[in-house]
Amino acid sequence: MGGCLSVLPWGQAVTQACNSLFGDGNYIHMMKANLEALEASMQTLRDRRDDLLTRVSIEEDKGLQRLAEVKRWLARVESIDSQVSDLLTTKPAEINRLCLFGYFSENCISSYEYGKEVSKKLEKVKELLSREAFGEVAIKGRLPKVEQQPIQKTVGLDSMVGKAWDSIMKPEGRTLGIYGMGGVGKTTLLTRINNKFKDEFDVVIWVVVSKDLQYDGIQDQILRRLCVDKDWEKETEKEKASFIENILGRKKFVLLLDDLWSEVDLDKIGVPSPTQENGSKIVFTTRSKEVCRDMRADDELKMDCLTRNEAWELFQNAVGEVRLKGHPDIPTLAKQICEKCYGLPLALNVIGKAMSCKEDVHEWRDAIDVLKTSSDKFPGMEKKILSILKFSYDGLEDDKMKSCFLYCSLFPEDYEITKEELIEYWISEGFIKGERNEDGSNNKGHVIIGSLVRAHLLMECEKESTIFESGFTRAVKMHDVLREMAIWIGKEEEKQCVKSGVKLSFIPDDINWSVSRRISLRSNQIKKISCSPKCPNLSTLFLGDNMLKVIPGEFFQFMPSLVVLDLSRNLILLELPEEICSLISLQYLNLSRTRISSLPVVLKGLSKLISLDLEYCPGLKSIDGIGTILPTLQVLKLFGSHVDIDARSIEELQILEHLKIFTGNVKDALILESIQRMERLASCVQCLLIYKMSAEVVTLNTVAMGGLRELYINYSKISEIKIDWKSKEKEDLPSPCFKHLSSIAILALKGSKELSWLLFAPNLKHLHVEDSESIEEIINKEKGMSISNVHPPDMMVPFQKLQLLSLKELGKLKRICSSPPPALPSLKKFDVELCPMLPKAAIREFQRHEQE
Missing domain, CATH: 1.20.930 (Transcription Elongation Factor S-II; Chain A)
Structure with a gap:
């Protein structure tokens, strides 16, 4: 027994032995048991930590932030885990020192201290394990103080950034006005200032203000930045102002207003005035020094051109x-x-x-x-x-391309012009020929747009669809300085008069109607027309997006050369005057989003009309007689109107021998079949709304409707959607798919359990599925395999070109596809809401692709 003891003074040895047997010294005897308990408890704690981290990760993927209590608990677990791991490294040596059935040790003091430490760690682990399971692990996070704006490398701005920063940060500074000519870099400077902020203020808000000052637009930008949960978009301007004042009144904020053309009434918006007491600041950019005075800026900074x-x-x-x-x-x-x-x-x-x-x-x-x-x-x-x-x-290659560019300046500032819309105008004006591909597109038009983009005269963008969240339409817009340059050139070279988006309430007297070739009064507040101008040279007239209810007949009497007339978005325009038949040269007529209820017989006088847009006309219920009234039509758009294609409509459409582009609505499955049997008519369909259709099976033919670009299925009961690619006239088919179909939106579809037919749209960019209670999966594995066994390889992998995927209120949705796609190189936006049965792992996988 003496060989098991260290050499100690006799009294101390006796005391140590007694303690080891009977007192606190049982740390030695309990060492083995405590170590086993510590290892087991620590593993349980790690498992609980990992489970909690999984829950936290899921919530953080939704944009939430973990609770401080959760953070502290996880930090304590991390700390104790590290300490226990270090403690267990010496476990073998300490166990080997034990003797006499574990009651003594070769080094009693060392083993006593070690056993005591093991016991303490065990108590701490048990304490952490005793904490009840967290009910809530994350909440909506605090508003980010600054949203970084994208910016390229800048030159010569460092000193200006320093001056602006000093002005903003001095206590007595409240409002800074940055002014200078167009294109001098004011927005770039404001971006640098925005990105320099860190924690100096509670929130930094960026707002773009255009020439056509819209207070509700400014309010919407502010409320979006403040992440207001309330559904404020339907509120009045006054109510929005109250929301903004309530929030900003409790914060030290910076409001950055880009591109002011006139004074902005901050009280009307709801922005509290910055004071030395609240410490808030306002910084704005403008081209006019007078605006700095009107905004009562207490500091002004002029931007000059570069050295x-x-x-x-x-x-x-x-x-x-x-x-x-x-x-x-x-x-x-x-x-x-x-x-x-x-x-x-x-x-x-x-x-x-x-x-x-x-x-x-x-x-x-x-x-x-x-x-x-x-x-x-x-x-x-x-x-x-x-x-x-x-x-x-x-430097543009010819006069036609120059005219195409100058035409873009007819639209309001910052207006996003869809490419197809722009090309239709150009065709009607005669800038390009009206030749079209099988899908209705015009190659020359797209070539010109590409050239203008590459010349940096137009900027490509994506115009958000107003239909659900079905995606974006390819569009272009002009930089405001380039637009001014185009207006300046167009005034002389093309005799263009541009007064769009300038809040006119009547047609001004200073327009020289007799010499003007193109006049744009678009996006104003014109309610009444009281003139009867003589316009021998006028070829384009934009009166869209106004407040016209009636147009007097004498207004159209003397416009013999007019080829483009846009009256769209006059939401209360009820009818056209009989004198419209005087427009003998008219080729393009846009009446979309008006309250036109019928097609007047006098339209028969428009013998050259090739494009008629009647989309979203809620009062229009019939197109009877259109085949005989307008036999030269090449483009007819009825999507979203109250005209449902029926047998009588088909007869009318069959008369239109020159029809190349058609958009419309159908709710009868038999009528849809009839359309597809008429290949000339079916090939014209670019945008189709299937709604309130009830059928066991609906068949879509990829050959007949080869030009289909957008498909909407709303409030229908369809058990199965089948795809057919057979054709009596075409034997050798290169691909049995909808090669031009890029947008699909499905709302309130009943009966269908899956949407595997989407594989026949390999170029799909935007998919929105909402409120469809029976859908269990988007792509069914078995059906997907059967399709891939018969058809080309590009149909085997879904969603290769998908940019937007939106899934909402799908209570039974369990799978998007059988296994996550290997790559989604184009995915920009992925939205999932109220899909409780969709596995979190699948959601995270798609979110990963979105982030990449």
């Missing part, structure tokens, strides 16, 4: 090093062109990017000559800069 060295650096960045080294003379020529940009960042970027594709030195020399001859004609800084911007316009 020569800064301009050269920015121009080099835009052109690119490779192009500048393409020929020994190019750097010298590039500096000459750069000097002609007068240090205007927009001009430097636009012209620099235009020159980036010029490889031949002769192209650079020609550019110098063009710039020299053009600039001298326009005295004054702004006109010189417009003439510089005009260089990109002058």
Whole structure:
């Protein structure tokens, strides 16, 4: 027994032995049992921690933030886990020291301390395990203080950022006005300021204000930024102001207002006035120093063009090093062109990017000559800069393309013009021929749009659909300075008069109707027309998005050359005057979103009309006689109107021998079959709404409706949707699918358990499925396999080009597809709401693809 004891003084040894047997010294005897209990308890704690982390991860994927209590518990578990792991590293050595059935140790003091530490850790682990399961693990997080704005590399702005920052941060500063000419970089400076904020304020809010000042639009941007849960979009302007004031009144905020054209009444919006006491700030950009005065800015910052060295650096960045080294003379020529940009960042970027594709030195020399001859004609800084911007316009290959570009300036500022809409205008004006592909598209129109985009005269964008959340339509828009340049050019070269989006309540007297070729009064508040103009040269007239109820007949009497008439979005326009038949040259008539209830017989006088838009006309219930009244129609749009295609309508449509594009609504399955049997008519269908249809089986033919682009199925009861690709006239089919179908929206569909037929739309970009109680899966594995066994490989993997997937209120949905797709390279947005049976793992997988 003596060999088991350390050498100690006799009294101390006796005391130690007694304690080891009877007192607190049982830490030695209990060491083995405590170690086993500690290891088991620690593993249980780890399992509970992992389960909790899984729950937290699911909630955080929804945008929620974990509770502080959860954070603390997980931190304590992490700490004790580390301590226990360290403690267990010496377990073998301590166990080996035990002797005499575990009551003694070769080193009693060391084993006593070790056993005591094991006991303490065991108590801490038990304490953590004793905590009841968390009911709620995450809540909606605090509002992010700053939303970073995307920005490219800037040149020459550092000192301006410093000046602006000093002005904002000084205690007595309340409102900062940044002013300067268009294209000088005010928005870029404001972006730099936005991105510099960290924790100085409770919230930083970015708002874009356009020339057509809309208070509710500003309020909506603020409320979206503040993440207000309440459904405020339906509230009045006054109620929105109350919400905003209630929230911002309790915060130290910064409001950044970009592109002010006139004074903004902050009280009307609901924004509390910034004071030294509340510490809030307002920063805005404008082209007018007068706006700084009207906004009572206590500090103003003028933005000038770049210095020569800064301009050269920015121009080099835009052109690119490779192009500048393409020929020994190019750097010298590039500096000459750069000097002609007068240090205007927009001009430097636009012209620099235009020159980036010029490889031949002769192209650079020609550019110098063009710039020299053009600039001298326009005295004054702004006109010189417009003439510089005009260089990109002058570089367009022909007059037709130039006319196409100038036509875009007829639309309001920041207006997103859908590509197909724009091409229809161009065709009617005669800029391009009306030749169309099998899907109704016009190649030349898209070529011109591509050229204008590459010349940086138009910007590509995606216009959000107003139908559910079915996705986006390809569109273009103009930078506001380029639009001003186009208006300036168009006034002289094309005799265009543009007064769109400027809040007119009547048609102004200063319009020279006798010489104007195109007039845009779109997006105003015009309620009444009281003039009878003589317009021998007028070819386009935009009166859409106004408040017209009646148009007097004499207004149309003297417009013999008019080819485009847009009256869309006059929501209370009830009828057309008989004198509209005087428009003998008219080719394009847009009456969409009006309350037109019938087609007047006098339209028969419009013998050249090729495009008629009647979409979303709730009062229109019949198109009787259209085949004989308008036999030359190539485009007829009825989608969203109250015209349901029936047997009589089909007879009318069959008479339209030149029809190339058709959009419409059908609720009878037999009528849908009839349409598909008439291949000439079916091939024209681009957008189809199937609604209130009741049928066991509905068949869609990919050959007959080969031009289908958008499909909507609403409030229908259909057990199965089948796809047919057989054709009597076409034997060799390259692909049995809807190759142009890009948007599908399904709302309140009953009967169907799956939507595997979507595999026949391999180019699908936008899919929205909502409130369809019977759907259990989107793509069924067995049906998907049967399709892939017969058809091409590109139909085997779903959603390869999908950009938007929205699934809402699908109570029985269990699967999107049998296994997650290997890649979703195009997915930009994935929304899931009220789909309780859809596994969280599937949701996370799609969210991962969205993030990637």
